[in-house]
Amino acid sequence: MADYRPSKRLLLLSLCFIFSFIIITLIIRNSSSIKNTKKNIDSIASTTSCKHVSIDELDRWFHSKTWHEIPKIIHQTWKNKTLRERQARWSQTWCEQYTDWYYHLWTDDENDLFVQTKFPWFYSTYKQLSPAILRVDSVRYLYMLYYGGLYIDLDYESIRRVDELFINKYIVLSLINYSFNSMNSVPNSWLVSRPNHPLWTYILYRIMLLWSRATDQERNSFWNGKAEFFTGPQSLFEGLMFYLHSNQHTAQTLDQLFGNKENQKSDSILEVANITFLGPKLINAYDWMSGIGTDVCSAEKTTFNENKCKDIVKPIYAITYWSHSYGHGHENDANYLENKKARYLFVVVYSFHNENEQTLEQLKNNYARVPPAHVALLTVPPTDSGLVQINKEPVKPTFDRARKPMPSSTSTSMTTLRRIAIPSDITPKFLQVAQRNTDRKIETCGILAGSKRDNHYMITHIVVPKQNGGPDSCDTEKEEEMVEYVANNNLITLGWIHTHPTQTVFLSSVDLHTHLPYQMLMQEAIAIVISPKYNETAVFTLTPDTGIPIISTCKKAGFHEHINNPPLFMAASHTTYDPGLQCQIIDLRN
Numbered sequence: 001m002a003d004y005r006p007s008k009r010l011l012l013l014s015l016c017f018i019f020s021f022i023i024i025t026l027i028i029r030n031s032s033s034i035k036n037t038k039k040n041i042d043s044i045a046s047t048t049s050c051k052h053v054s055i056d057e058l059d060r061w062f063h064s065k066t067w068h069e070i071p072k073i074i075h076q077t078w079k080n081k082t083l084r085e086r087q088a089r090w091s092q093t094w095c096e097q098y099t100d101w102y103y104h105l106w107t108d109d110e111n112d113l114f115v116q117t118k119f120p121w122f123y124s125t126y127k128q129l130s131p132a133i134l135r136v137d138s139v140r141y142l143y144m145l146y147y148g149g150l151y152i153d154l155d156y157e158s159i160r161r162v163d164e165l166f167i168n169k170y171i172v173l174s175l176i177n178y179s180f181n182s183m184n185s186v187p188n189s190w191l192v193s194r195p196n197h198p199l200w201t202y203i204l205y206r207i208m209l210l211w212s213r214a215t216d217q218e219r220n221s222f223w224n225g226k227a228e229f230f231t232g233p234q235s236l237f238e239g240l241m242f243y244l245h246s247n248q249h250t251a252q253t254l255d256q257l258f259g260n261k262e263n264q265k266s267d268s269i270l271e272v273a274n275i276t277f278l279g280p281k282l283i284n285a286y287d288w289m290s291g292i293g294t295d296v297c298s299a300e301k302t303t304f305n306e307n308k309c310k311d312i313v314k315p316i317y318a319i320t321y322w323s324h325s326y327g328h329g330h331e332n333d334a335n336y337l338e339n340k341k342a343r344y345l346f347v348v349v350y351s352f353h354n355e356n357e358q359t360l361e362q363l364k365n366n367y368a369r370v371p372p373a374h375v376a377l378l379t380v381p382p383t384d385s386g387l388v389q390i391n392k393e394p395v396k397p398t399f400d401r402a403r404k405p406m407p408s409s410t411s412t413s414m415t416t417l418r419r420i421a422i423p424s425d426i427t428p429k430f431l432q433v434a435q436r437n438t439d440r441k442i443e444t445c446g447i448l449a450g451s452k453r454d455n456h457y458m459i460t461h462i463v464v465p466k467q468n469g470g471p472d473s474c475d476t477e478k479e480e481e482m483v484e485y486v487a488n489n490n491l492i493t494l495g496w497i498h499t500h501p502t503q504t505v506f507l508s509s510v511d512l513h514t515h516l517p518y519q520m521l522m523q524e525a526i527a528i529v530i531s532p533k534y535n536e537t538a539v540f541t542l543t544p545d546t547g548i549p550i551i552s553t554c555k556k557a558g559f560h561e562h563i564n565n566p567p568l569f570m571a572a573s574h575t576t577y578d579p580g581l582q583c584q585i586i587d588l589r590n
């Protein structure tokens, strides 16, 4: 009993001490967070954690600079803002160490809005992608394309900062192992990029194309073990191969490009065509394919033990536990089977140019274990064309509703465009097939297709799809027939053509929106408008500085007003009429 009282007093004393310590800590934290909110967003004051930013804050910061480095933004994604306990803990390890980085956790809803507003050309595919993992896979490529930065799956733990390795780099990827034949060795769960890198567009085009050409049965199987192939690491791998081969002008495998096997160490840092690959131990550490440490390293096992795992695989910068939580994490797709009737996305064909045939053949043999029909269109877009232009905040032009839409007479940033030759007989040929509609004052529309010779394009075909025309509109139907024709005849889609039976030649608000995806996928794409009544033919493109940013951010449908000064479209200056070309009409209407 004698010992009891002093120890009780001691206990009280220490409780008092702990209590006051907590109070003091709270006061200090409060005052520092008040100070933080007053700080400009550009200076991250806190040194204990990354800065969580809203999308608005992220956009403001991102657009305030021109990027010649990897932006310090960490992207993660989950169905909502509530992470599971261990996800939150692992996510926190990045935030605690990357104290001068921004951080955003993207929810499913935010992802949807992001794709819809920033990537309208991908949105119709995105909406159809199902189950959810296909969207979660795809949207990370879009973060990389738009913002760049660091994308991390939620089952990665940071051991120590790796961003010293990002200096002067363009793309940094990680390896799980060097078994490149499996196409799973470069995971898409940890990605580092500067904004607007073409690698991501290759992957996105591939997704659009495969989805548009897949049968219902194949789409169903994209979930049953095919997600890796369709949107996952294998899509990253194929995108990489196309990028490397088109930029290196080689058909070598990654093995060959990395030189001899001695280079391929667990902590090697390898570089090909400005893409940096971090060896297996540096980022992923645990290799689910080798099975070493699976019992304790796989977050899916009941025997999972993080510390034991780290003892075995000895990670250097980061480790992943491959929890594959996406399956049950993101929204479930019970209505998938009802959503199968997907529209064909004929626009994807535009960007696939039939060059590099030999490389393509070798690629098919080396890497592509997919039905030949799927690979047929996957040729390499040239890097200086067909790249997606990122929607920069448009410069607000003066608003003048009184003016009629007028094409711009000058072209400013069109100097890099390849020329398009148009057959001189295009107007009479097209008016001939349009005649029946024209007589009834109904529009007719078609696709301009052709081929590439040397460094220019020539239009050789007009493909007229099944359609439903009106006095000032023309809706195409059964676009898949058009896709098949263009693809099977090795044609490139170069734009579209339509008549204005009762009006002059110009691009209406609906025409501007119709034309946008063409030009987003291929800078050179043109819109030809023919007015039989006024005996006029014009060749238009959207102005790159005004038309593209305004139309791509305009969410209105049907006929509506746009600002028209500076002009949204202009006469295409990169076209010439060629009397030596013959225009062939492919009429799919009957």
Ligand SMILES: [Zn+2]
Pocket: 472, 498, 499, 500, 506, 507, 508, 511, 529
């Ligand atoms: Zn029109």
Ligand SMILES: [Zn+2]
Pocket: 509, 513, 551, 554, 555, 556, 560, 562
């Ligand atoms: Zn609009």
